[in-house]
Amino acid sequence: MATDIKITDIRVAVVAGNFSWPLIRIDTNAGIVGYGEAFTDPWPQRIKRAILDRREVLIGQDPTDVVPLVQRMRLSPFDNTGAKAISGLEMALWDITGKVYGIPVYKLLGGKFRNEVRIYVDCHAGTPIRTRADYSYEHPENYTPEAFAKNAHWIKELGFSLLKFDLYGIPQELAKSHGAMYSTEQIDYCTAVVQALREEIGWKRDLAIDYGGKVTCDAIRLITQAEPYRLSWAEDIVPYNGYNADAMAEVTRAVKTPTLTGELLSTALAFRNIITKQAIRIVAPDLSCIGGLYEGIKVAIMAHAENILCAPHNVCSPIGTMAAVHACAAMPNFVGLEFHAVGVPWWQEVIEFEGRLIDERGYIQVPDRPGIGVEPNEAAIRAHLLPGETYFE
Numbered sequence: 007m008a009t010d011i012k013i014t015d016i017r018v019a020v021v022a023g024n025f026s027w028p029l030i031r032i033d034t035n036a037g038i039v040g041y042g043e044a045f046t047d048p049w050p051q052r053i054k055r056a057i058l059d060r061r062e063v064l065i066g067q068d069p070t071d072v073v074p075l076v077q078r079m080r081l082s083p084f085d086n087t088g089a090k091a092i093s094g095l096e097m098a099l100w101d102i103t104g105k106v107y108g109i110p111v112y113k114l115l116g117g118k119f120r121n122e123v124r125i126y127v128d129c130h131a132g133t134p135i136r137t138r139a140d141y142s143y144e145h146p147e148n149y150t151p152e153a154f155a156k157n158a159h160w161i162k163e164l165g166f167s168l169l170k171f172d173l174y175g176i177p178q179e180l181a182k183s184h185g186a187m188y189s190t191e192q193i194d195y196c197t198a199v200v201q202a203l204r205e206e207i208g209w210k211r212d213l214a215i216d217y218g219g220k221v222t223c224d225a226i227r228l229i230t231q232a233e234p235y236r237l238s239w240a241e242d243i244v245p246y247n248g249y250n251a252d253a254m255a256e257v258t259r260a261v262k263t264p265t266l267t268g269e270l271l272s273t274a275l276a277f278r279n280i281i282t283k284q285a286i287r288i289v290a291p292d293l294s295c296i297g298g299l300y301e302g303i304k305v306a307i308m309a310h311a312e313n314i315l316c317a318p319h320n321v322c323s324p325i326g327t328m329a330a331v332h333a334c335a336a337m338p339n340f341v342g343l344e345f346h347a348v349g350v351p352w353w354q355e356v357i358e359f360e361g362r363l364i365d366e367r368g369y370i371q372v373p374d375r376p377g378i379g380v381e382p383n384e385a386a387i388r389a390h391l392l393p394g395e396t397y398f399e
Contacts, residue, residue, distance in 0.1 A: 011036045011106060013069050016061045016095070017398040018054045021390050024135045024350050026050035027323040029382065030057060031398045032098040034069060038105050041382060042097030043326030045090035045295040048138075050392060056091035064095070070103040072096060072114075073300055081273060081297045089272030089297050096298025097329040097378070104377035111332040111378055115303055118335035122369040126168035126214070126317070126342040132157050134349030146177035151195075151202035158206045161348060166368035167211050168238060168342050171203060173228075174218030188224040197231045204235040214266075216241035222253045229261045239266040239288055239317070248280055255285035266290050269319035273297050274304035281308050288341060292319040294326045299333040306337040317341040324357040328373070328380045335372045343370075355386035 015033040020026050025046035032040045047053045060079050067075060076099075079092045100111045112118045132153025133140055140148075147153060154171060161169060173196050176183070181195035203213055217228060217240055225243040232240075240263050244253045247267035258265045264287035271277055272295060280286045291305045306316040316339045320330050327345070334343050345364065347353040354363050357380040364370055373379030388397050 011038065011068060011070065013064045013067050016058065016064060018057050019387060019398050020050045020054060020392040020395045021323060021356065021387055022392040023323060023353070023390065024137055024347055025321050026392060027326070027356075028053045028057065028094060029323065029325055029387070030094040030098050032064070032069060032095070032102060034102060036106075038102050040069065040098035040100070040102035040105070041325050041378065042094040042099075042101065042329060043294055043322050044094030045292060046321050047087070047090065052087060053090055056087050057095060060091060060095060069099050070106055072099045072103055075099060076298060076300070081301070083271070083273040083276040086270070086272050086295070090295050093294045093296060093298045094326070096300065097294070097326065100299055100329070100332075101377040108376050110372075110374050110376060111299065111329070112335045112372060115299060115333060115336040118372055119338055119340070120335055120372065122371050123331045123334045123340070124168065124342045125166065125345045125364050125368050125370055126170055127161055127164075127166045127348050127368070128344055128346045129157055129161050129169050129171050129348065131172055134161070135346065136349040140349075143175065143177040146179040149177050149180055151198045154199050155202040155206040158203050162207050162211060164348070164368070165366045168214065168368070169203075169207060169211060170214040170216060170241070170344070171199070172216045172218065173199060174216065186221065188220070188227065193227055193231055196228055200232045200235045200237070212238040214238045214241060217243050219243070219245040219247060221245070222256055225257045226260045229257070229263050233262055237263045239264040241266045241290070242269075243267070248276060251279040251283050251285040254280060255283050258285055258287060264288055264315075266317060268292075268305070269295065271296060274301050274308060277305050277308060281312050281314060284312065284314075286314065288315040288317050290317050290319045292321075293330040293333055294320070294322055299329060302333045303336055306339055310339040315339050315341050318343050320344040321346040324354055324359070324363060324380060325378070325382060328357070328370075329378050331370050331372055332378065352386065352390065355383055356390075357381065358383050
């Protein structure tokens with residue numbers, strides 16, 4: 007059957023979640039449809055155009071030739087927007103291929119190491135991310151140690167065993183900055199946040215912090231002072247993280263806390279320096295940004311060869327998340343998959359699914375249905391489309 011199947015159409019529907027979720031549908035002449043999701047973007051129409059620009063390359067091709075088709079679409083570390091588009095298309099191609107052969111995608115990626123995938127939740131600060139506006143420092147009351155702890159309280163009650171919080175910056179009302187270097191007051195503020203979080207969630211749950219890129223000396227000072235609270239990792243520790251391997255390596259060697267980065271890197275090639283230089287302890291490829299599931303597996307294997315762990319970044323709807331679950335199941339060095347929509351109560355409604363997709367322990371069961379294993383919920387997607395968007399029309 008696979009030799010006769012051809013791609014007949016590619017469509018995009020952008021959902022307005024806490025970020026934009028560019029969902030992709032690929033149609034075939036066999037009536038088999040595949041779904042994927044590209045990485046979010048502040049300008050979602052740019053991603054949509056990048057997806058549709060590749061229709062000419064894909065129409066008429068055999069969708070089960072997944073890796074050759076990705077190469078034909080010119081995946082490049084120098085084209086981040088293109089890599090995001092290709093990532094979502096690649097997921098949809100795997101979905102079709104699994105449906106053609108009647109097997110789940112993880113088998114196409116080499117088989118699974120685990121039956122369930124641990125989910126870690128991005129909690130942000132004193133409030134989870136419901137829209138991009140929640141990243142604003144206009145409400146300093148959301149960034150006090152007490153606010154962080156209050157947010158941690160209700161999220162831990164959901165059952166997650168690994169929580170990550172953002173310490174990108176500090177509202178001036180809470181700790182003054184006096185120049186390029188962090189002041190003692192700022193470092194003490196960050197430490198107070200970590201202390202409040204640890205006291206709230208206890209020692210049976212794991213805690214990580216995203217520092218959002220500090221100069222090398224401040225990264226070392228911040229992480230060192232927080233080390234009594236035994237962080238699972240410190241994320242994005244220097245500016246231009248994945249492209250600044252020497253600075254990252256300096257921080258990594260100076261601290262005991264594991265370091266992590268990689269969410270915005272496109273292609274496995276972009277990870278080569280930070281892996282071979284042992285500049286990081288955990289890589290975090292985003293499967294909807296790096297070039298797709300196969301490219302993410304390549305990063306995990308490269309890292310595994312150097313005794314480095316893998317915790318994929320993820321800001322997707324359930325469609326991209328479930329595609330990522332298959333890749334995570336096939337990674338030997340997997341730690342956890344990010345969940346960025348704890349503040350979006352209708353997140354799961356985007357797909358047809360009975361019960362809880364993320365269970366009461368904070369895990370997703372690896373599906374054994376053909377392809378990715380989930381189908382979109384048309385009514386829910388229509389209800390949350392970005393203004394001006396249509397449902398795959």
